[in-house]
Amino acid sequence: MKQLAQRARAVQPSATLQASQRAKALAASGVDVINLGVGQPDFQTPAPIKAAANQAIQADKVDGYTATTGIAPLRQAVADHLQATQNVMVTTDQVVVTTGAKMALYALFQVLLDPGDDVLLPAPYWVSYAEQVRLAGGNVLEVAPTADLKVTPEQLAGAVTANTKALVLNSPQNPSGVVYTPAELKAIGDWAVAHDLWIVSDEIYRDLVYDRPAPEPSMLTLSDAITDHTIVINGVSKTYAMTGWRIGWVIGPKVVTAALGKVLSHMTGNPAAVSRYAALNALTGDQQSVATMNASFQERLDLIYPLLTALPGFKLATKPAGAFYLFPDVSAAMTKKHCATASEFVGRVLDEAHVAVVSGEAFGLPHHIRLSYAADRDQLLTAMARLKTFMEA
Ligand SMILES: Cc1ncc(COP(=O)(O)O)c(C=O)c1O
Known part of the structure; x- marks a missing residue:
């Protein structure tokens, strides 16, 4: 064999x-x-979200293929939600809805990396980043953290190579629950811009913060230059207790989202249609x-x-x-x-x-x-x- x-x-x-x-x-x-x-x-999952899914089934909305990058109202809802919670405006073609945030990241590394490209990965990091980077042919450059489990521009400068293409950030962080301050993120963002790196900002826990008002500021709020280099990952899994529904999304420059649409059209086709209607309700319904x-x-x-x-x-x-x-x-x-x-x-x-x-x-x-x-x-x-x-x- x-x-x-x-x-x-x-x-x-x-x-x-x-x-x-x-x-x-x-x-x-x-x-x-x-x-x-x-x-x-x-x-x-909150009852109104489940009810919206049931209604979509009864209304025969979920039986066929749907658009790869997301049904139009859901892409709009993601954009509106970003504006309402972060005061950041994006167009719907900057939004790609995926089969969970995990697939968003997998497809993103496929789109960003050529074999041999390096990716800066501050430790500790979520388990799938490293494997997904390698599956796309990239190399992982682990960056050891400070005692408080954060990374600084100085530490990144010690690890960056001429082949480095991207930096992965995750705040609030899995596995530590550590949250970077906006000033810390801005310093890292400025450093990444100076090195012309893509910043992959996994913000899936942005709504789950304690001892402070939620949500945490997105990487997209820090400066125009940082926004131009940033690709945000988010989804409904953690915020709305919807891990089983498998809906995540990418928000980023059009050059990235257009490429993601092409790649995903050969991978998932579209995330489960019923889950899209559930996610639409999650984002647009009562947030209590x-x-x-x-x-x-x-x-x-x-x-x-x-x-x-x-x-x-x-x-x-x-x-x-x-x-x-x-x-x-x-x-x-x-x-x-x-x-x-x-x-x-x-x-x-x-x-x-x-x-x-x-x-x-x-x-x-x-x-x-x-x-x-x-x-x-x-x-x-x-x-x-x-x-x-x-x-x-
Ligand atoms: C940091 C981080 N990113 C992404 C994901 C993937 O989320 P999803 O369930 O939407 O695929 C997880 C799930 O554990 C996570 O902890």
Whole structure:
């Protein structure tokens, strides 16, 4: 039998999905596992959004192919939403609706990168960026962060090469919940413009911020020059508890969105039509559910943060301010439990404490672990008690 392609042999499976599958398998064998490994809100999609999807089905709107880049009202709704929340004007041909933000990023790297192009990836980073860059033939240039898990222009300057084409930024950040200030983003944006780099700004958690007014300012608000170099990624998955519906989007210069339209016409054709009507309702309907979910995440962050930082060997530089993750440095905890790697530590936490978390290795920081606090309050308290018992044993 002939070998599979090099790209298929080299690509790593998603560490977060793998961790989640392991936890599910253990739970299926009868163990009471608390899963803090998954990266999705623990809410149901709000009822009006589901109702809009039902109506679209009943009205026979979803039976055929639809335009690759998005039905016109949804592209308009994305543009209007950006204007209403960020005071930034874009035209609908600067918007491409995709099958989740994951596909938006995958297709974008296909459009931006030639084989051998370098991409700056500040650590920690969401697991799929690195694999998606490599699948497009690009090289990943990891940039180590400061102690507060941010990156500065000076650090980027130390890593940039003549072949560098793009920089990926994600604020609020998965896996750490860290949020850059607008001044920090502006300094990075100015630096990227000076090097004529594309800035891929993944803003999927922009609406999920705590101890401050939501939403966070978009990269598109900082300067005209930065806007010209920036491609924003966003979607409904996290803000509206719609991970299963698979709707994301790209907002960027027309040269990029036009190319994305061509590439996507051979990849997905169009995202599921019914999901587009659901997303349209999410963006144009009452936004109260977003505020309610945010308040609930904030409450749970306030609950879990002191308990987590009190665990022996768990260290967090700062309290996270966005998304729904905690990303402690567990170097000391690993030493205490005689674990050589974070993967080994995470395996022991699952087997002995029955709490599923994700190793930091796939996020570019091998002495950290990621916990999601998008879980019910009692489960969070039980998980923290189990981790305490595990660490004190
Ligand atoms: C930073 C980041 N970007 C993109 C995505 C993908 O989102 P979607 O569910 O819309 O594909 C995720 C999902 O976990 C994420 O955490």
